[in-house]
Amino acid sequence: MRIIGIDTSTMVGSVALVNDGRLEGEYTLNVRRTHSERMMPALVRVMEDAGISASQIDGVAVAIGPGSFTGIRIGVAGAKGLAYTLSKPVIGISTLDALAFGMSLAATLICPVLDAKRGQVYTAIYQGAGRPDSPPRRLTEYLAVDIEEVLGKLVELGGEVVLLGDGVEPNLPKIQDLLGERARIVPHTVGTMRAGWVAQLGMARLADGVLDDPLSLLPLYVRPPEVDRIKADRLKRGAIP
Amino acid sequence: MKGMSVLFDEDALVLGIETSCDETSAAVVRGGKTIMSNVIASQVDLHAKYGGVVPEVASRKHVEAIIPAVDTALHQAGVSLAELAGIAVTYGPGLVGGLLVGVSAAKAIAFGGQVPLVGVNHIEGHIYANFLEHPELKAPLICLTVSGGHTDLLYIPAFGAYELLGRTRDDAAGEAFDKVARVMGLGYPGGPQIDRLARDGNPRAVELPRALSQEETFDFSFSGLKTAVLNYIHRERQSRKDGPLPEELLADLAASFQAAVVEVLSARTIEAAKEKRVRTVVMSGGVAANSLLRQEMSGAGAREGIAVYYPSLVLCTDNAAMIACAGYYRFRRGDRASWSLNAEPDLRL
Numbered sequence: 001m002r003i004i005g006i007d008t009s010t011m012v013g014s015v016a017l018v019n020d021g022r023l024e025g026e027y028t029l030n031v032r033r034t035h036s037e038r039m040m041p042a043l044v045r046v047m048e049d050a051g052i053s054a055s056q057i058d059g060v061a062v063a064i065g066p067g068s069f070t071g072i073r074i075g076v077a078g079a080k081g082l083a084y085t086l087s088k089p090v091i092g093i094s095t096l097d098a099l100a101f102g103m104s105l106a107a108t109l110i111c112p113v114l115d116a117k118r119g120q121v122y123t124a125i126y127q128g129a130g131r132p133d134s135p136p137r138r139l140t141e142y143l144a145v146d147i148e149e150v151l152g153k154l155v156e157l158g159g160e161v162v163l164l165g166d167g168v169e170p171n172l173p174k175i176q177d178l179l180g181e182r183a184r185i186v187p188h189t190v191g192t193m194r195a196g197w198v199a200q201l202g203m204a205r206l207a208d209g210v211l212d213d214p215l216s217l218l219p220l221y222v223r224p225p226e227v228d229r230i231k232a233d234r235l236k237r238g239a240i241p
Numbered sequence: 242m243k244g245m246s247v248l249f250d251e252d253a254l255v256l257g258i259e260t261s262c263d264e265t266s267a268a269v270v271r272g273g274k275t276i277m278s279n280v281i282a283s284q285v286d287l288h289a290k291y292g293g294v295v296p297e298v299a300s301r302k303h304v305e306a307i308i309p310a311v312d313t314a315l316h317q318a319g320v321s322l323a324e325l326a327g328i329a330v331t332y333g334p335g336l337v338g339g340l341l342v343g344v345s346a347a348k349a350i351a352f353g354g355q356v357p358l359v360g361v362n363h364i365e366g367h368i369y370a371n372f373l374e375h376p377e378l379k380a381p382l383i384c385l386t387v388s389g390g391h392t393d394l395l396y397i398p399a400f401g402a403y404e405l406l407g408r409t410r411d412d413a414a415g416e417a418f419d420k421v422a423r424v425m426g427l428g429y430p431g432g433p434q435i436d437r438l439a440r441d442g443n444p445r446a447v448e449l450p451r452a453l454s455q456e457e458t459f460d461f462s463f464s465g466l467k468t469a470v471l472n473y474i475h476r477e478r479q480s481r482k483d484g485p486l487p488e489e490l491l492a493d494l495a496a497s498f499q500a501a502v503v504e505v506l507s508a509r510t511i512e513a514a515k516e517k518r519v520r521t522v523v524m525s526g527g528v529a530a531n532s533l534l535r536q537e538m539s540g541a542g543a544r545e546g547i548a549v550y551y552p553s554l555v556l557c558t559d560n561a562a563m564i565a566c567a568g569y570y571r572f573r574r575g576d577r578a579s580w581s582l583n584a585e586p587d588l589r590l
Contacts, residue, residue, distance in 0.1 A: 034583060036341050036344060036345060036582075036583045036584060037581045037583045038581075039345070040345075040348045040349070040352060040580040040581070041579075041580045041581050043352070044352065044580050054352070054353050054355070069297065069300070069338075070300075070337075070338060070341060073300060073301075073303075073304045073338070073341060073342055073345070074341055074342075074345045075345075076304055077304050077307060077341075077342045077343075077345040077346040077349070078345040078346065078348065078349040079349070080307070080308045080346065080349075081307075081308065081311075081345065081346040081347070081348070081349030081350040081353065082349040082350075082352065082353045084308050084311070084312070084350070084353075085322055085349065085350045085352075085353030085354045086353045214308055215308050215309050215312060216305075216309075218304065218305060219301075219304060221301070225295065225297035225298050225301065226297065227291060227295050227297070227298060
């Protein structure tokens with residue numbers, strides 16, 4: 001079984017090929033250029049370099065968010081297009097699940113934190129099993145909250161916490177303030193999201209037969225669109241042009 | 242890639258994808274002229290309650306609707322992916338979130354299916370809507386593209402070559418229709434509503450400005466006209482102590498507003514044709530569906546010996562058949578997109 005993994009949820013863009021639990025190739029870029037320009041060239045590059053043709057693919061796993069709305073749509077639209085065209089299954093994986101999975105060996109709480117703009121973070125809290133064959137168990141909903149809220153939950157739960165993701169650094173003072181020694185901050189080079197993690201989780205879902213449909217897979221936004229503000233703006237502009 | 246050797250002959254099948262505004266559309270067109278399918282998933286009801294397109298809401302709907310639209314278009318055409326000679330996708334201008342969904346899906350389908358890909362300018366697509374129904378059309382042409390996002394007057398000396406003669410300096414014509422309809426309480430989209438109401442009104446009842454009529458220009462401006470309509474409504478409402486406006490007054494206002502827009506559009510378009518010594522005018526875009534604009538432009542053209550063409554109603558709206566058609570001609574010229582094709586919201590012709 002060979003699976004493509006795709007992640008475009010944050011500024012990190014990553015594509016990978018995983019074959020029966022073995023990473024065959026992975027390309028991860030953490031730059032400002034748009035995912036629209038980066039994703040397909042990266043995928044084509046990895047497949048060519050690994051000598052794999054499209055017909056040798058058994059499924060496409062994609063990180064569906066939460067994350068940048070635009071980013072996850074690029075990933076999901078691309079993954080659906082690919083899976084549809086190849087008549088192969090698509091598997092949507094939560095970006096937070098994939099980040100937590102990357103820290104599978106931790107037997108502590110695991111808390112991926114992504115910058116959600118507007119002073120908030122996308123996050124969820126997981127209990128790590130400390131074993132590579134058992135993915136971390138999610139204890140909360142997928143959240144879009146102020147950092148204080150998730151830190152408060154972590155204080156309540158007690159014990160050490162492994163923290164990773166692009167929402168950690170901007171909130172470091174608050175994290176250290178509230179969790180102190182209990183916070184285990186994963187270095188960027190170790191904790192950067194990798195599509196191999198997405199593909200590995202996709203592989204497990206494929207084995208369990210829990211698949212998504214290329215016609216209907218949707219991003220996991222967590223947050224609704226800000227239409228109320230837009231509507232209010234527009235009505236105001238309509239009245240006073 | 243297999244596609245590189247494909248000849249884009251008269252039987253070549255092109256899949257078109259269009260997601261630049263609030264319609265998710267996919268179509269299959271044979272040989273640049275025969276529409277095999279043209280699936281349009283409209284989001285108009287979704288945006289109606291906001292009185293206009295909300296970009297984030299549109300983007301979310303596009304990513305939901307894109308693959309079903311492609312799947313339905315292929316099924317209705319009775320065509321498999323393997324039979325496609327190429328895929329054409331709108332990459333601008335438009336709302337960036339929607340464009341990105343179409344471009345991402347199109348690239349993935351092209352890669353997975355080993356089919357060549359080409360990017361199409363949305364405005365060019367609207368122009369080619371005319372060729373779908375009138376394959377006999379020949380350059381040189383003058384083209385007026387009028388929609389909710391665009392008001393462009395173009396000189397087309399030869400296929401694929403465009404000279405922008407004029408464009409709106411503020412609101413697009415369709416935008417003016419939407420905004421005026423909103424303050425008149427007519428709902429969204431405004432164009433068809435005003436068109437319908439205007440049939441019962443007197444187009445000379447309310448005196449409204451014709452912008453830039455003193456200037457030697459092919460540009461347009463509709464914000465002054467829009468403001469005049471709004472001021473008129475405020476005055477009338479005040480004189481009725483904020484009571485409702487009578488139906489006849491609204492019909493007269495709709496007719497007068499529509500006449501003002503149409504007069505400027507048709508006069509400047511015919512003037513451009515005369516200046517460039519062109520005998521053919523084509524119209525495109527959603528506002529080209531306006532019944533008065535069709536009638537006035539045809540009449541003005543006939544008086545000057547200029548033939549006026551416009552697409553059928555369904556091809557005036559955003560649709561992927563026109564993108565497939567424009568893409569077919571791009572393919573024939575040897576155009577191909579790379580895997581790094583990006584959305585360009587401000588793309589110019």
